[in-house]
Amino acid sequence: MKPVLDVDLGGIPLRSPVMAASGCLRSIRDVHGLVDVRRLGAIASVSVTAQPVAGSAGPRVAETPSGLLHDTGHQNPGLDVFLAQELPVLARTRVPVFASVGGATLEEYLRVGTALAEAPGVVALEVNLACPSAERGGALFAHRSDHAAEVVGAVARSTRLPVFAKLTGDVADIVDIAGACIQAGAHGLTLIGSIPGMGIAPASRSPRLGAVTGWVSGPAIRPVAVRAVFLVSRAFPDVPIIGVGGVADASSAVEFLLAGAWAVQVGTAMLVDPDAPLEITKGIIGYLRRHKIADPSQLRLALRPARPAADGGSS
Amino acid sequence: MKPVLDVDLGGIPLRSPVMAASGCLRSIRDVHGLVDVRRLGAIASVSVTAQPVAGSAGPRVAETPSGLLHDTGHQNPGLDVFLAQELPVLARTRVPVFASVGGATLEEYLRVGTALAEAPGVVALEVNLACPSAERGGALFAHRSDHAAEVVGAVARSTRLPVFAKLTGDVADIVDIAGACIQAGAHGLTLIGSIPGMGIAPASRSPRLGAVTGWVSGPAIRPVAVRAVFLVSRAFPDVPIIGVGGVADASSAVEFLLAGAWAVQVGTAMLVDPDAPLEITKGIIGYLRRHKIADPSQLRLALRPARPAADGGSS
Amino acid sequence: MRRIRAEVLSSRNQGQHHTMTIVAPEIAERARPGQFLQVGMPADRSFLLRRPFAIYKASRQGGWAGTLEFAFGPGGAGTDWLRTVRAHQFLDIIGPLGRGFATPKNRNVCLLIGEGYASGQMYFLAEELRAKGKKVDMIIGGPTQEAIFKPIEGKRLAASVTVVTEDGSLGSRGTIVDVLAAMAGQTGAEVIYAAGTTPMLRAVAEYCGQQRIPAQVAIEEAMACGWGQCFTCVVPVLRKDGSGIDHQRSCTDGPVFNSSRIAWDALVPSATATSTGSGSGSGSEGAGA
């Protein structure tokens, strides 16, 4: 049997379940010779806001055990420049683009979302809910089901493109927030964004990031992300879920697909190893072949019970 | 200058700021030759419930990148056996014991808490709020400020011993929950317990834990824990905070102390390396000496701004 | 129980297996068959836990006095690293850990069963039993010839050694369980010791239960500490009063258990019967699959 890689995220056909995560593949003109972009299933753009954002002061990245601590302060060129200069470059790759929508208010999300949805090459919107609300003292939209649902619902109603709600992992009940987003009209979910963290350098006694606190990504957060995917996919088996957070190799990608993800995104691992998406893609094919599974979507149904139940798990 | 290690957690004098974390030093009779227990500042006991709990099926531990995924299902011998057999062994070490209180209902917390508070050797209670509520469909007490405060307040009112509220890291607003606990009567906070996670083994296609989902501990969660300590200590500078989560060496312990912790607990690192607490203690002394700081409590005030502000941070 | 920095005397690939000899007089002195070592991993790795390995030889006299040997098969990141450690480098070792095999007073005919690398500890046990004047027979098995660990040691130590491989590449074709009844009958086994995969151990336990032959099995469970503190390594054990199960620490209360005490249904599905399901607790969040 020759497995295929194609997946269908509820009407969005992708040639591979391996996507680039938002904010981690921003400048296609600089990837020449490093990433064979056309082998990606899709690219999630950086989160775009209505106005340009200069972002936070450096340092913007530090290492944590098996992870990165980062904060760009949402630096992005703003909607107009993104549409005029950056999105066309992404679109030219012919790889489906998930345009990531940022915002500080409902109105901003709406304005950015509707504009991005019209642009060529964009097959879906990914609403990044890890943005601080200007009207609620900087609380993240992703932190409350009503705030998240309000934004996602408004964006979903304003476009015919499918909308993915991207949630954060630092919430007590992710199933509740996911459910509210689905109810409000989300076509799917991207689980999860980085989780909040901080580092301090003992030698200098100062925070490792200019922004003081930041976001943890990479393998360190994988168990948190896998759990989120597992719980939400069990609750909503028909809703497309994109798993993200620490996907670093084929084995971790398969872990997400078994947990219930329909596709995965790769961020940190690609920054470190530009070949990661391709290696992961090849590895998934190899896994499917060895396990005699026809395509990635079958993995969603292939999770077995924990040992010692039924057919055993120690093989 | 010869720095001292003594700290005072608001009336609780400890000879060292390095404690053993709850659930990670359970059987003193088996540590002989491995851990010099008397060098510990304090020992947090395993969380005790009213009745014995057999706990979850194995496997109970798996590795995650720079972390552990674990779940014991709160296995403990129950209040009576703990008081009769286990606590006396802890007390005999003469190391101050923080007795960890578990429960599934307010009544259970109260019953366990009041009984433990009477026992010899116990200098404080640590209320483990990462327990599922029997009356609220398994929601963790730590997940809502009102639920957390209710339990902590009741236990605090029932005893004259100081009560530490132990919170989890998977919440949107830890400052809010911490504040509610303080308001309710908590003397201090233990930040943080492990964070929820899951792992799946691609080879067997089954969850890595018998309990399916579990808890992530170890260095992987350190940035999450440091941030929690930092935010809460900035909000409540006079409230003793015990930092826990990925303390693995002197440098990570100092990171917590700079973030605002009054003491630290070591869990995972001690399981892997029984000498870890002692090495950390020695390393803190060395750090204090090199930085000409008199005692660990001074580190709380020693955090400098992030680069590039004021006096610079790249030294 | 000690923690030591142990010099590696030799590190040898032997087919699928790798054996290491370390200088550890404090541990060798006291080590008993069935006990194990916890081997520390290097700093800065993404994997943290020590790796447990059964002690396969402990030399107390002669040229090798004060040395220990352990052996391991193909594995993951930890054993991959361990394979790169060379003679004269040092390992961070805690041991000897756990309770070893008990030696019967009144039973003199012993059948020892070892699967794959687990034969190693059985050779150690065979030596001890022989020194106590017991009769020792062995069954050693594995999927292929490659997986059979040092059968020659068995030949040296036991009255008889039966080798089985699933593909027939060494000894007779089949599994340990296939030859168990015949060998137990033939040797007149009064006590059985087994180490290897859990499904095999369960099958041995079931046979011994039916035949009322006492059996001791060495269980391998994932463990965080190895020295009794964390309760992650537990094995479900039937209460003596029949009122249910207790979770006992395999690192400290085991790894050797009396096979009749184990609540096998809660540990591993039966190969022969349909499982009656797990009797043990559920997940911390009710998130069971």
Next chain:
Amino acid sequence: MRRIRAEVLSSRNQGQHHTMTIVAPEIAERARPGQFLQVGMPADRSFLLRRPFAIYKASRQGGWAGTLEFAFGPGGAGTDWLRTVRAHQFLDIIGPLGRGFATPKNRNVCLLIGEGYASGQMYFLAEELRAKGKKVDMIIGGPTQEAIFKPIEGKRLAASVTVVTEDGSLGSRGTIVDVLAAMAGQTGAEVIYAAGTTPMLRAVAEYCGQQRIPAQVAIEEAMACGWGQCFTCVVPVLRKDGSGIDHQRSCTDGPVFNSSRIAWDALVPSATATSTGSGSGSGSEGAGA
């Protein structure tokens, strides 16, 4: 820009510094002074990121054709590992990355400043400038003699080399900044190039600004990718219209910047004046200390 598996030709400790020569013809071919390599760390470590190192030599002809050299000082986990890599092992390299130093058309007298290991890339630059017929003088400095990287190379390449150490153990006692004005005057510098710590670079920039000498500085900023994708490596750059700052990627738009374009106040406190405070954005959560 290429990613290659590069064989290590030699790996040498030289006092505090370590130099590595690797076989990388695809990169050596195109590498320019000021550009850098991203060196991959081994799998399974708890630290993930590639480490950036400036290229200190790129040989395009002769016996060493197709090789590259880089050098590093004492550091943390990554450089500790790198020091253990031996000849004939392989490194995972991406390069050449970033924009190198620009060579002036009409300015012929160049003063090159290198601090610690950063002198390495200045020797590379000196060679290129000399080949273009420029006059090259150098200042190299560091805290101690140990920290001065290969001063002999400077002597070979530059018309004059001024060595300064803070403890006076080599050359004159003092800092680079102490001798800057004198040396710039003495050599008649028309353009200044500098690499080293950010406070030193700022001091150089301030001097050059006052004296209206064009200066190019190589900035070291922590970076996640090194190839333009993540915007973590940014440097605050003044907008041409004076309306504020932009954050430019030091990996791709730098690491070499025209010193007058950098918004120094947002990058590093001034050694000479009280800082006017940071003009850049704040934390993602308003959690500023």
